[in-house]
Each structure stands twice: as C-alpha cells, then as structure tokens.
Amino acid sequence: MADQDAAGQELASSSMRCPSCSGGSLRPWGHARTRVLRGLHGARHTLRPRRARCRDCGATHVLLPCHAPPRRADTLQVVMTGLLAHQGGAGARTIAADLGVPVDTVRSWVRSVSAHAQWLRERATRWAFRMDPTHPPMQPTGSPLGDALDALGHAAAATARRVPRPLTAWQLIGLISAGCLLAPVASTLSG
Numbered sequence: 001m002a003d004q005d006a007a008g009q010e011l012a013s014s015s016m017r018c019p020s021c022s023g024g025s026l027r028p029w030g031h032a033r034t035r036v037l038r039g040l041h042g043a044r045h046t047l048r049p050r051r052a053r054c055r056d057c058g059a060t061h062v063l064l065p066c067h068a069p070p071r072r073a074d075t076l077q078v079v080m081t082g083l084l085a086h087q088g089g090a091g092a093r094t095i096a097a098d099l100g101v102p103v104d105t106v107r108s109w110v111r112s113v114s115a116h117a118q119w120l121r122e123r124a125t126r127w128a129f130r131m132d133p134t135h136p137p138m139q140p141t142g143s144p145l146g147d148a149l150d151a152l153g154h155a156a157a158a159t160a161r162r163v164p165r166p167l168t169a170w171q172l173i174g175l176i177s178a179g180c181l182l183a184p185v186a187s188t189l190s191g
C-alpha cells in the first residue's frame with residue numbers, strides 16, 4: 001500500500017486478505033503504537049500504523065505503509081541511499097556518518113539485502129518487464145547486490161512511466177520489494 005490512507009481504504013473495502021490464513025478478510029482494528037522513523041538529514045517521520053483483524057482466524061496485523069520497512073527505524077529512502085553509497089564504493093563508516101545512523105546499522109543493511117539479492121533481482125526484473133515488455137535486458141553490474149539495486153531502479157522507473165499516481169521512488173521500491181527489501185520472508189502486513 002502506498003500510504004496510510006490507501007491502507008485505510010483498502011481495509012474498508014475488505015480487499016486485503018489475511019496473510020496468516022491466506023484467505024480471511026481483514027477489518028479495521030484500531031491503531032498500533034506510534035513509531036518514529038529516521039529520514040534523511042535528521043528528518044523524523046511519525047507513523048501511527050493501522051491495525052487490522054482477520055474475520056476468519058482472528059489474527060491481528062499491523063499495516064505498514066510501503067516506505068516503512070518492518071521492524072526498522074529508518075525509512076526506505078535512508079536504507080536505499082546507504083545501499084547505493086555502498087555500491088558506489090563508500091565505506092560503512094562514511095555512510096553511517098553521512099546518514100547519521102550507527103555503523104552497525106549500515107552493515108546490517110548490506111548483509112541483509114545481500115543475503116537475498118537474487119530474490120530481489122528476480123522480483124524486480126519480472127516487475128520491470130511486466131510494466132514495460134519492451135524493456136531492454138539488464139546488464140550485470142559485477143555483484144549480486146549491485147544487480148538487485150539496478151533491477152529495483154529499473155522496475156521503479158518503468159512503474160513511474162506507467163502509473164500516473166505520484167509515488168516517490170522510495171514508495172515504488174517499497175511496493176516492488178513487497179516491503180521486504182531487508183527481509184524477504186516478512187510480509188508487509190506483519191510487524
């Protein structure tokens with residue numbers, strides 16, 4: 001989902017399916033605790049995610065907007081900026097200082113995304129060709145992480161050309177990676 005409003009509308013129309021039982025419809029169930037996410041340049045984004053409960057199995061889920069990675073303190077914009085800097089050859093300490101985050105956090109992004117770089121690349125590549133069947137083949141960058149980031153960039157650009165709704169590149173990448181940039185097994189609905 002692109003934002004909190006979209007999450008609310010989708011929920012209201014019961015078009016979202018429960019990820020626990022893969023079938024039940026979700027209904028609004030108040031809000032989860034407020035989170036504060038780190039943005040670029042010291043920005044702080046306050047987020048009060050909606051909560052939903054499954055009519056069938058009773059499981060509750062927190063609905064996160066697509067620019068907020070599950071269980072992370074940073075926005076996707078910050079994470080992607082760090083990953084692209086890493087890919088560009090910057091060291092973890094430099095990236096950490098630039099972004100104002102702990103150096104271990106930067107290392108954990110690189111580890112986490114590298115660990116499922118192929119999953120991300122395949123998903124983003126399929127996405128890009130679905131959005132633009134005439135998309136030229138993607139060129140190898142020399143590393144699995146680089147290939148994944150490159151494919152995500154192509155997929156986001158191809159989507160932006162097709163979809164008139166003004167989504168930011170970071171929101172697009174959240175959608176394309178299904179909220180799983182940092183952890184492929186987690187659903188965007190968990191957390």
Ligand SMILES: [Zn+2]
Pocket residue numbers: 018019020021022023024054055056057058059
């Ligand atoms: Zn359910």
